[in-house]
Amino acid sequence: MESKISYFIILLCSLLISITEGIDIPEQFQKSNHTNNWAVLVDTSRFWFNYRHVANVLSIYRSVKRLGIPDSQIILMISDDMACNPRNPRPATIFNNAHELISVYGDDVEVDYRGYEVSVENFVRLLTGRVHPDTPRSKRLLTDEGSNILIYLTGHGGDGFLKFQDSEEVTSQELADALEQMWQKRRYNEIFFIIDTCQASSMYEKFYSPNILATASSLVGEDSLSHHVDSAIGVYIIDRYTYYVLEFLENVQPNSKKTMSEFLAVCPKSACLSTVGVRKDLFKRDPSKVPITDFFGSVRPVIVTKKPIEILETPKRKKKIIAENKTKAAEKRGYLPQFPVHLVKTS
Amino acid sequence: MWASASFVGVLIIIGLPLWWKTTEVYRVTLPYDKISAFDTQSHAITSELIVLANDAHTAAEVAGLIEKTFMDSDVLKLKITKRLLSEQLHRTLDSVADEQEAVEEVGAVLDLKEHNKLYVVQRGPLFKDVWVGGERVVFFRDAKAAETLAKVLKQWIYEPSVLEGARSDTADSTRRVRFPPGPGYHVVLSVVHPRPQDLKVEFQAGDAMEDYIGSSVDELEVLHNFTLKSQWLYLLNFDFQAKEVKDGSEWGRHWAAREEKLQQLLTRLEARAATHVSERPALNLALYVVPCDRAPLAIYQHDKKVSAPVQAFISPKWGGVVFGNPTAADCRQESPVWKPPVKLIMGTFIAQLRELLGITDKSNIEGAYLEPLRSVIPRRWEVDSLLRIRSLEQITSAERTLQSLAQLLGEISNIVINDEVGASINAAVEAISQAGDLAIKGDLVEAYRKSQTAFLAAETAFMEPSLLALLYFPDDQKYAIYIPLFLPIMFPVVLSLKNLLMWLRGKPVHKEKMD
Numbered sequence: 111m112e113s114k115i116s117y118f119i120i121l122l123c124s125l126l127i128s129i130t131e132g133i134d135i136p137e138q139f140q141k142s143n144h145t146n147n148w149a150v151l152v153d154t155s156r157f158w159f160n161y162r163h164v165a166n167v168l169s170i171y172r173s174v175k176r177l178g179i180p181d182s183q184i185i186l187m188i189s190d191d192m193a194c195n196p197r198n199p200r201p202a203t204i205f206n207n208a209h210e211l212i213s214v215y216g217d218d219v220e221v222d223y224r225g226y227e228v229s230v231e232n233f234v235r236l237l238t239g240r241v242h243p244d245t246p247r248s249k250r251l252l253t254d255e256g257s258n259i260l261i262y263l264t265g266h267g268g269d270g271f272l273k274f275q276d277s278e279e280v281t282s283q284e285l286a287d288a289l290e291q292m293w294q295k296r297r298y299n300e301i302f303f304i305i306d307t308c309q310a311s312s313m314y315e316k317f318y319s320p321n322i323l324a325t326a327s328s329l330v331g332e333d334s335l336s337h338h339v340d341s342a343i344g345v346y347i348i349d350r351y352t353y354y355v356l357e358f359l360e361n362v363q364p365n366s367k368k369t370m371s372e373f374l375a376v377c378p379k380s381a382c383l384s385t386v387g388v389r390k391d392l393f394k395r396d397p398s399k400v401p402i403t404d405f406f407g408s409v410r411p412v413i414v415t416k417k418p419i420e421i422l423e424t425p426k427r428k429k430k431i432i433a434e435n436k437t438k439a440a441e442k443r444g445y446l447p448q449f450p451v452h453l454v455k456t457s
Numbered sequence: 458m459w460a461s462a463s464f465v466g467v468l469i470i471i472g473l474p475l476w477w478k479t480t481e482v483y484r485v486t487l488p489y490d491k492i493s494a495f496d497t498q499s500h501a502i503t504s505e506l507i508v509l510a511n512d513a514h515t516a517a518e519v520a521g522l523i524e525k526t527f528m529d530s531d532v533l534k535l536k537i538t539k540r541l542l543s544e545q546l547h548r549t550l551d552s553v554a555d556e557q558e559a560v561e562e563v564g565a566v567l568d569l570k571e572h573n574k575l576y577v578v579q580r581g582p583l584f585k586d587v588w589v590g591g592e593r594v595v596f597f598r599d600a601k602a603a604e605t606l607a608k609v610l611k612q613w614i615y616e617p618s619v620l621e622g623a624r625s626d627t628a629d630s631t632r633r634v635r636f637p638p639g640p641g642y643h644v645v646l647s648v649v650h651p652r653p654q655d656l657k658v659e660f661q662a663g664d665a666m667e668d669y670i671g672s673s674v675d676e677l678e679v680l681h682n683f684t685l686k687s688q689w690l691y692l693l694n695f696d697f698q699a700k701e702v703k704d705g706s707e708w709g710r711h712w713a714a715r716e717e718k719l720q721q722l723l724t725r726l727e728a729r730a731a732t733h734v735s736e737r738p739a740l741n742l743a744l745y746v747v748p749c750d751r752a753p754l755a756i757y758q759h760d761k762k763v764s765a766p767v768q769a770f771i772s773p774k775w776g777g778v779v780f781g782n783p784t785a786a787d788c789r790q791e792s793p794v795w796k797p798p799v800k801l802i803m804g805t806f807i808a809q810l811r812e813l814l815g816i817t818d819k820s821n822i823e824g825a826y827l828e829p830l831r832s833v834i835p836r837r838w839e840v841d842s843l844l845r846i847r848s849l850e851q852i853t854s855a856e857r858t859l860q861s862l863a864q865l866l867g868e869i870s871n872i873v874i875n876d877e878v879g880a881s882i883n884a885a886v887e888a889i890s891q892a893g894d895l896a897i898k899g900d901l902v903e904a905y906r907k908s909q910t911a912f913l914a915a916e917t918a919f920m921e922p923s924l925l926a927l928l929y930f931p932d933d934q935k936y937a938i939y940i941p942l943f944l945p946i947m948f949p950v951v952l953s954l955k956n957l958l959m960w961l962r963g964k965p966v967h968k969e970k971m972d
Binding site: 145146178179180181182218231234235238239240241242243246247248254255256287290291294295296408409410411412413414415416417418419420421422423424425426427428 | 627628633634637667668669671672673675716719720721723724727728733734735736756758763764765766767769770771772773774775777779799800801803804805807808809812818829830831832833834857858861862864865868869919920921922924925
């Protein structure tokens, strides 16, 4: 009898403990102290048969935009305009799937660098901030010490380089140096670097700046493969890695609790046919505790204004701008209506 | 043999040094020793404080306490002078009823226009211990008020903690809100009118901008240049996912928008506001006219309605949004017309603008009275405070930029430093030391100007487009070019070296032929 009671008590206690544990949620997410989010999305290859690279980059673009990064904080570099290519049977669309489930082109795509503007020089200039003084603000990466940046690159690459435009290439060393310069100028808080090319992991091996989490679609010596062909278009439509990334991101909502480690586990070898590479040694936080929205979403702190100033007198600006030398607006001229309906009285 | 010797001569004696010289990365000599000697934590600013009391004892006591309070802050050095009030001023101050009048009396005798000079004046008939207005004058009642006075100086006027935040490595809470330093800002007022067909809005945005914001920023022209612009944005729909809440107001309801939803409005606004057309950073001000069927809109913070005369919010380093709620009477007219309460709305914008430019909110202090701001112009001592913060911020930022540039040049060996970059680095180093000296001397306006020169020169040096030139040509790729180019020539030359040496020693080169 006694043993039964003690057994019961133990059971009760363990139940109680498990309940309290359930309520007392451990600090699951390490807090990030970034204050804004930026994304740099680059497709480096031209020509119709590289349709899939445009689909890749637009998939990510679509996701980050949906999750809240404004266009002004997304730098999109696309080397070729597939949506308006005469070979595209459905103009102004780019699909990630032969079933045409998601048009990644969407309604409004703001491309910042297009065509031959997508060059290694412009890319490195963009990252390091060493742009020509006349560059408009929308084409600059105006990040600061509180910015989390998502960098996504896709194109054709090899061991230690990524080809731009069939004519030049960025090496992994150059990229690492560019990131180091960003770090030195306090241009980022954390970077999440994704690259989808062949031998992709070779691109992040030379990184040496802190706070970078990097992932790649394939290891050195492996090819990154495309997902499937759309027979209407006649070319491969999207790469495997990005296809599964988009599939994953479509299920992420701005308030979702998915973590970076879930993102890094996307596309296992059975699906990708290549091994997804991850580099975490530069990153200080534990990816399993970092919410995915730290990089894909957008934080914008909001402070409610409660104390307006009660202005007593209507002010008048003393220093009026001296009579603007406005050119006199020319008298407006126009054509008479083709049919002088206004002269005919209608009842 | 002479032919072989001449080949060697050309290649090794002339060619090698020439190659070495021409492929050298061009670098102007930089003041590395000065840059590495920078200590961002060492900068301090001197400010002048003049205590005017009725008797020497009070003056000494008050000055002593203030001195003690600011003793431990190394970022701010106070130069305190004790003086006695003149008999006449003493009498006038005690007889004048109104504080504003008293300030005018003080202003008639002393120069209140000078930057970085604050007068602490004793005035018997005060209803509180300490009184602070818009001018560079602080009144205190008597020696017993000294403690409150010290608190006022510390928390409202000098704010050593904010100054420390300005020069520190990591941003403090105020630095996270205010815009980064710069020569100028582009202030844009956007009137967002989602449904122009349903409601007519009578609002002269351009005039309001000019008169209210214009008069306000004119007072800050010593700090930055401002360009003002206004625009209307129509048909910008945004779904706040607001919930209808019944209440006892004229409308009989209000719409509750959750605070978390507001940041998405900014994204929508940014897409349309096109503020990046300006080269300068844009400070966005938006008046969102709430459509009649969603009015009045209220912000809910933690499920509680925000009680404020105007519903508004700011986003740090971005700008502010004010919700314009038309009244029930406006909307129930035949053709709805809304005339916004301009003073109230612009007053909210001014409050937001102040915060975004770095003027902090002053919390209450027991026993001290801060004359509430009733006009658009900032208080004079707030401008001084801004000058101090910005000077420090710019000096330390310039130093950090130069330090990282110097470190970078050490790390990455093939960055070219051309004469222009060298000139801006030297200019920045020069301006930093001048600004530091001026700040210690207390010449605030000049120190600010110099610090800005330093800041801009350092930024241009770091961001100079030419710094990218050789980065393009990494070391490992050089071998790919040099080896095919030089190896075929070097090969026979190196091989002939042995023969040449033997020939030089006078030994016969071709023995067989000799016999």
